[in-house]
Amino acid sequence: MLAPIPGDDRRSYLFWGTRPERELWLTSLAWHRDSLKVFGFLPRQQSQSVDQAPTLQAPMKPALTISALAAVLLAACVHVETTPAPRTLASPGERTRLVMLGTGTPNADPARSGPSLAIVVDDTAYLVDSGPGVVRRAAEAAKRGVEALRVENLRHVFLTHLHSDHTLGLPDLIFTPWVLERDQPLQVFGPPGTRAMSDHLTAAWSEDTELRLNGLEPANSRGYLTEVHELEPGLVYEDELVKVHAFRVPHGSWMHSFGFRFETPDRVIVVSGDTTPSDELVRAAKDCDTLVHEVYSAFTYKGRPDVWKKYHAVFHTSTVELAAIASQIQPRLLVLTHQLFWGQSEEGLLTEIRDLYDGEVISARDLDIL
Ligand SMILES: [Zn+2]
Numbered sequence: 001m002l003a004p005i006p007g008d009d010r011r012s013y014l015f016w017g018t019r020p021e022r023e024l025w026l027t028s029l030a031w032h033r034d035s036l037k038v039f040g041f042l043p044r045q046q047s048q049s050v051d052q053a054p055t056l057q058a059p060m061k062p063a064l065t066i067s068a069l070a071a072v073l074l075a076a077c078v079h080v081e082t083t084p085a086p087r088t089l090a091s092p093g094e095r096t097r098l099v100m101l102g103t104g105t106p107n108a109d110p111a112r113s114g115p116s117l118a119i120v121v122d123d124t125a126y127l128v129d130s131g132p133g134v135v136r137r138a139a140e141a142a143k144r145g146v147e148a149l150r151v152e153n154l155r156h157v158f159l160t161h162l163h164s165d166h167t168l169g170l171p172d173l174i175f176t177p178w179v180l181e182r183d184q185p186l187q188v189f190g191p192p193g194t195r196a197m198s199d200h201l202t203a204a205w206s207e208d209t210e211l212r213l214n215g216l217e218p219a220n221s222r223g224y225l226t227e228v229h230e231l232e233p234g235l236v237y238e239d240e241l242v243k244v245h246a247f248r249v250p251h252g253s254w255m256h257s258f259g260f261r262f263e264t265p266d267r268v269i270v271v272s273g274d275t276t277p278s279d280e281l282v283r284a285a286k287d288c289d290t291l292v293h294e295v296y297s298a299f300t301y302k303g304r305p306d307v308w309k310k311y312h313a314v315f316h317t318s319t320v321e322l323a324a325i326a327s328q329i330q331p332r333l334l335v336l337t338h339q340l341f342w343g344q345s346e347e348g349l350l351t352e353i354r355d356l357y358d359g360e361v362i363s364a365r366d367l368d369i370l
């Protein structure tokens with residue numbers, strides 16, 4: 001039997017089983033960085049049930065029995081799926097950093113929060129999309145040194161479209177930073193429909209807001225408000241650090257779906273949002289440094305049920321299609337996000353692109369700083 005040790009964030013597992021004489025043995029392996037450690041095993045207590053969760057107690061028997069040793073060796077061969085570590089590619093001198101907060105999809109993959117990224121210029125963060133987990137991922141990025149993503153600093157979000165995987169974190173982004181003392185309204189830029197969504201969310205949490213404003217909790221009077229700006233294509237935002245252009249992208253039957261071009265003092269970053277291949281995106285991404293584009297595996301797509309194939313073909317972009325898009329744009333860096341792997345590996349997905357495109361490409365992970 002194999003089970004993760006609860007609360008242990010190393011790659012630690014317990015192995016246990018019964019020998020013919022019904023003695024329970026167990027042993028523990030821990031992967032910590034590159035080392036494999038074998039901690040030991042315990043003889044079974046006469047009264048202990050196999051169903052009981054085994055616990056390690058000192059003192060442990062120092063030697064391994066043959067069967068336990070065999071189990072350890074066998075276990076060492078077991079493939080353990082790990083959460084890949086985020087990377088930092090941005091150099092310290094750069095004013096603009098791209099922080100991938102969530103690279104997921106509607107699939108509830110614990111390693112990938114819902115779609116969201118931050119373009120950070122100096123000390124200001126501009127978020128794109130607000131998938132589930134966005135605020136906690138921002139807090140994690142702040143812990144890793146991106147001060148602009150401290151929760152109370154989350155003040156601007158640009159929504160590509162209103163699909164639930166891109167917006168389920170919006171109430172979190174409206175209310176949590178306020179509870180943590182953001183004292184300005186959240187600036188929400190999004191397609192038509194964003195105002196209605198924001199108003200509904202404000203109404204849904206009105207009892208909470210009332211209590212915080214009028215109860216014992218200290219709360220400011222503006223931080224839970226939103227200022228909504230519904231988008232038309234073109235220049236939609238400008239300040240001393242950034243210009244943001246919105247452009248329409250085709251995303252199946254969505255009436256309004258946008259991509260964004262961010263121009264900062266030292267970078268041009270284009271974010272596709274969810275889209276099928278789009279000439280408009282190719283035009284908008286001209287001369288960009290970084291293209292962040294959604295993608296699905298063309299290889300594993302073949303095994304999808306017909307009903308889903310039909311959907312993906314008109315809502316999303318395959319690796320083969322993206323390679324052609326990137327070949328036209330030639331960005332300095334192509335960033336894959338919102339990856340639909342369907343069993344394909346990260347390396348396999350990259351290979352699908354690299355077979356057809358020779359530029360720099362990375363398959364983004366949550367908390368990558370690029
Ligand atoms: Zn999506």
Ligand SMILES: [Zn+2]
Pocket residue numbers: 161163251274
């Ligand atoms: Zn979508």
